[in-house]
Amino acid sequence: MNAVDQKVMKFVQKTQAYEVMPHPQSNRMYHIEISAHVIEEFLTKLKEEDVSVQRLEYTPYMRHIIANYLQQLVGEEFGEIIRGILHDRETGGYTVGMKGLTEDTEEYVMFATAITHLIGLPNFDAMSKKYYARFTVQDTDNSDSYLRQAYRLFTLHTDGTFVDEPTDWLLMMKMKEENAVGGESRLLHLDDWEEMGKYSNHPLASHEFTYKAPGSKNVDQEVQRTTFFKDNNKPCICFIDQFVYTETIEEAEYLKGLSDSMENDKSVIELKLPVGDLVMVNNLFWLHGRAAFQKDPNLNRELMRLRGRFAK
Numbered sequence: 001m002n003a004v005d006q007k008v009m010k011f012v013q014k015t016q017a018y019e020v021m022p023h024p025q026s027n028r029m030y031h032i033e034i035s036a037h038v039i040e041e042f043l044t045k046l047k048e049e050d051v052s053v054q055r056l057e058y059t060p061y062m063r064h065i066i067a068n069y070l071q072q073l074v075g076e077e078f079g080e081i082i083r084g085i086l087h088d089r090e091t092g093g094y095t096v097g098m099k100g101l102t103e104d105t106e107e108y109v110m111f112a113t114a115i116t117h118l119i120g121l122p123n124f125d126a127m128s129k130k131y132y133a134r135f136t137v138q139d140t141d142n143s144d145s146y147l148r149q150a151y152r153l154f155t156l157h158t159d160g161t162f163v164d165e166p167t168d169w170l171l172m173m174k175m176k177e178e179n180a181v182g183g184e185s186r187l188l189h190l191d192d193w194e195e196m197g198k199y200s201n202h203p204l205a206s207h208e209f210t211y212k213a214p215g216s217k218n219v220d221q222e223v224q225r226t227t228f229f230k231d232n233n234k235p236c237i238c239f240i241d242q243f244v245y246t247e248t249i250e251e252a253e254y255l256k257g258l259s260d261s262m263e264n265d266k267s268v269i270e271l272k273l274p275v276g277d278l279v280m281v282n283n284l285f286w287l288h289g290r291a292a293f294q295k296d297p298n299l300n301r302e303l304m305r306l307r308g309r310f311a312k
């Protein structure tokens with residue numbers, strides 16, 4: 001086995017309840033298969049206890065209660081494994097899904113809620129005014145950012161740039177997909193980016209840029225953020241092209257060069273994510289974006305996002 005493959009061996013394991021394996025599309029990620037009987041028992045338990053998404057929204061502690069339902073079925077080490085993967089600089093990401101056992105999007109929300117509450121707490125999402133956000137991409141859009149615009153590339157970025165709370169991790173789950181060609185999640189691990197050194201060692205790498213969100217995000221504060229910072233003595237990134245305000249031509253050229261360089265990097269992964277599957281990555285050293293969709297008047301794709309911080 002070569003050194004590249006070693007990166008994704010650390011957490012590989014198999015139990016009665018789940019299997020952790022190298023991701024078929026990336027040597028920077030894992031794929032986790034939870035056994036069908038575990039998913040079925042989890043869904044049965046939710047029904048028996050009369051849990052609904054509304055109840056999770058209105059009674060926050062229920063989010064931890066259902067995380068415990070899942071934990072009882074998969075074992076306590078499961079939470080430690082996914083936390084370990086997300087903290088692991090070599091990888092820092094995984095996919096997991098519901099194996100096509102349900103198409104009920106309420107059950108997708110409950111599953112993602114349980115997973116995230118095993119590792120930390122989701123942040124309040126000001127756009128949806130909930131702890132999660134669902135958003136649809138269709139043929140037409142009249143919003144004020146590229147989030148819902150189907151036919152153009154949504155450039156690589158990190159989340160949480162315009163809020164002053166930590167955004168350690170990000171989860172995206174495919175809720176629905178009809179008449180969609182393209183639109184893959186694009187992902188780039190910072191350490192795979194060929195020109196990372198050029199931009200992280202640049203004098204503007206530690207310049208405090210101003211970030212402001214557009215109206216739809218319902219966040220009216222301004223925050224100052226450096227593009228690069230250190231965590232565990234490794235360079236991490238905070239960047240989104242749409243919400244950063246430059247004051248000089250030099251600053252603008254630095255950020256545009258950085259964005260273009262990432263977009264054109266050969267290590268960008270275009271992830272195929274089936275409906276009912278989710279991807280979770282460390283938001284400090286993974287960038288994410290979206291490929292353009294092919295034009296289709298009946299395009300209908302829905303994604304859910306949760307982002308948050310690690311439990312102390």
Ligand SMILES: [Fe+2]
Pocket residue numbers: 157158159288
């Ligand atoms: Fe994002």
